[in-house]
Amino acid sequence: MAALLVTRAAVAADLQSFETVARGQYLAVVADCAACHTKPGGKPFAGGVALKTPFGTLVGPNITPDPDAGIGAWTDDQFVAALHDGRGRGGIRLFPAMPYPAYTKMTREDALAIRAYLQTIAPEPDKIEANRLPFPLSIRFNMAVWNALNFNPGRIEPDSSKSAEWNRGRYLVDALGHCGTCHTPKTLLGADNVSAYLQGGPLQGWFAPNITADSRKGVGGWSIDEIVRYLKTGVSPDSIATGDMTEEIVHSSSKMTDSDLKTIAVYLKSLVTPKESVPVSLAASDPRMVAGQAIYKDNCAACHTDAGTGTPGLFARLARSNTVQSDDPTTLIRVVLMGSQGVSTADAPTSPAMPSFGWRLNDAQVASVLTYIRNTWGNAAALISTDQVNAIKAKLASSSN
């Protein structure tokens, strides 16, 4: 009997066991390691994805088992230290583009399962230099200071007052899924602004929306099932995933189990933020609203409808949309100026796109029509100024050069 127990324990710890590798593969999908470590069309986990951060460009390194170019020669403890402490082999400090501020919350067991899976990948010999930051940001020692100020290492402790489902959801959101990397706004130093946890933040020319349970600006109006369907297919009755969320859905959440997605939905729906005073809609008789309505009828209503309802899975709903009413209108202005393409998934392959209106509407017209949709059909949000449109246009032009 004792021998049997010993054997079982040994099997559980066996990093070559089928179950551990399979679980590690799933966890690597949930953590979306490939987003930064697999170049589109490139070899799995061989690195090379350029990440544009507000501080400069970093490149996802090779994490295949190649002993020189990859991480094959790392010990398990070194691997876990990278995830938990932001320390690479030899103690070098990683840049937080590697979301170790989230992965630090991951259990050691899960980290090792990911390690076990990565050890099964074909080794690739190409070394990738991750650090392309300008001096002096390129000095890794800076990160010691940054970490001291901004980094709180440590695992998540389950909250026994909450359901297992809620706890699993929080673990997936905070540790593996690292949702806050995009959806929590950052401080000037690039750390999470914890007081605005998951309330949305700017992201490479987009605004990653509020995903708390706020009914106006977040996903409070979405049902659990709608959030699950959105993460699985990229499509909810209200919207179609676009921008960087497209990649997250294709590579990560569309491959997660429905039960895990449900725990995420349960957790997000629990994030009730204090009620803010809701702004009052601009009067329909306001000249900007009158102009905006005329522009809307001519340019937008054919797809988004006169009632702002859109068509599920095809044209985004504008009425009561969190993106439309967002305090930060970056996404809204960007989409009108440049257009956008929705995600294509197995269940919702259409990948519908909105064309660019930037060549057809001037900045004042864009401002008017957005002011109109932000203050019609029950929507209420600050008006958009011509200067705001102009500023986003300039930013988009400089980032595409």
Next chain:
Amino acid sequence: MAKKLPAKDVVIIGLGWTGSILGYEMAKAGLEVVALERGPWRDTATAFPSTYAQDELRYDFHHDLFVQTKQTTLTFRNKADQTALPIRSWASFLPGNGVGGAGVHWGGQTWRFLPTDFRLRSHLKERYGKKFLPQDMTIQDWPVNYDELEAYYDRFEKLCGISGKAGNLRGQIQGGGNPFEGWRSDEYPTPPMKQPYGAMLFADAARKVGHSPFPMPAATLSQAYVNPLGMRLGQCTFCGFCDKFGCGNYAKSSPQTCVLPALMRFPNFSVRTESEVLRINLDGTGKRATSVTYVDTSGEEWEQPGDLILLCAFSFFNVQLMLHSKIGTPYDPQTGQGVVGRNYAYQTVSGVNIIFKDKILNPFIAAGASGMMVDDYNGDNFDHSGLGFVGGGYMGATQTGARPIATRPVPADTAKWGSGWKRATAETYRKALRLTVHGSCYSYRDCFLDLDPTYKDRFDRPLMRMTFDFHDNELKMSDHLTNRLADIARAMNPSEIAVAPRKGPYTVTVYQSTHNTGGTAMGTDPTTSVVNRYCQSWDVSNVFIPGGASVFPQNHGYNPTDTVGALAFWTADAIMTKYLKSPGPLVQS
């Protein structure tokens, strides 16, 4: 010397409706599939976005979506004793180009052929006797019957989400639908479109005259729809820019809205655009195709080997590639022998224009397939005894828009220019309506396609030569039907009516229809057809022409796309369930 590429299981030539459907079915089955497309990639939001899709000058007059005549064209003559000249500007018909093909710029009128259409020669002989048909009429029975094709019509209609009202559900006649249609296993996927005012006035008058008007079956969707591939379509907005235009609103069924994004997800499917196929290459026996040679935009030639070659181009170009590839015996009008190019047919379209004194129709509220129809005079739905012709067509209020450049109706006595014309235009624009007869065009010994002896394309290949004229049978049919339509039009009490049956000779300088059919007819007899009942070449069994209108033995009184789509699914099924299990001829000749 062409560079040889790695072999594929399936090579598709042309990525329009049939290429997309076959591509999807073959890729889904796990085969390695490549499609070669002459024209550009076309995607809704980038190729014809809602921001400029309704540009009449660009699309209707400058032919933006069509193959450019500089790229390729046809030569034309009415009779075999004339010298054909190249068409330098499209008018009578508008061949598509690019991914989606004609499926991008069609109007969306989606009709099934009648059960009797599929056994046309036998049926007419049985009903009217052996001597009823003109001597030189070469119509023949289809090698498939309506009952066999019904399930495939249903599949194509569900792929598209066609809007309509069934008139015959499993043999039970349904009120509000077309009482003459063949039986349907299921109702249309989406309800019929709402109808513009002019169409409703027509329907009222048609009922008064004793007909049963019904809504046109439409690929311009009455409501949002999700098809079996998970593709989502929107609701038509009646903008009136469908035929000759791409739909920027995802509301018209097309390869783009119904198939392509789902197809492109298959890692075992790829498409090479701007790649014009020169020929299908055969092995030494001439009985097996080995590869396809194509040219890219740099003038580089490539050889793409494949086990199965699917010819999915527009009808003319299917015929042309068969001739250039020397597959099948070219048709010889002198002897009546040979098959490739035989039985070219068209559509006999005519109309009645009416103007009201006091009714505001707002005819710009329309769609490519909106309208109320009457089918009493189609095919053999009426007794032809003593009429002196066979065939027929549907008729109705088919005005698909009132686009500002092309739509300038004025009373007959109006000046042709100047202030009088301008005044009349402003006065009449909202009060005029066009009614149409969409008539059949049967096939004849002296109507055919062959290679032009003089004119060549930019690759030094002979151009396709069309020899075609309307025959007395079609002109009599058009006269009879257009006058029946005028009877209904008069019951609408217009202040002015202009009745215009189709008159000969056929001209390529006036738009009529892009329903160019035949040339690689399907049939049961290799001496009168190019492909067998599974759209497989009689001569080279690994070449199929899966349903393009070139396989029609003659053209009937309906638009071809529903039948094209049904035959595409029919062929895909035959390849999957029969051919792949035992490659070789599926029908012994």
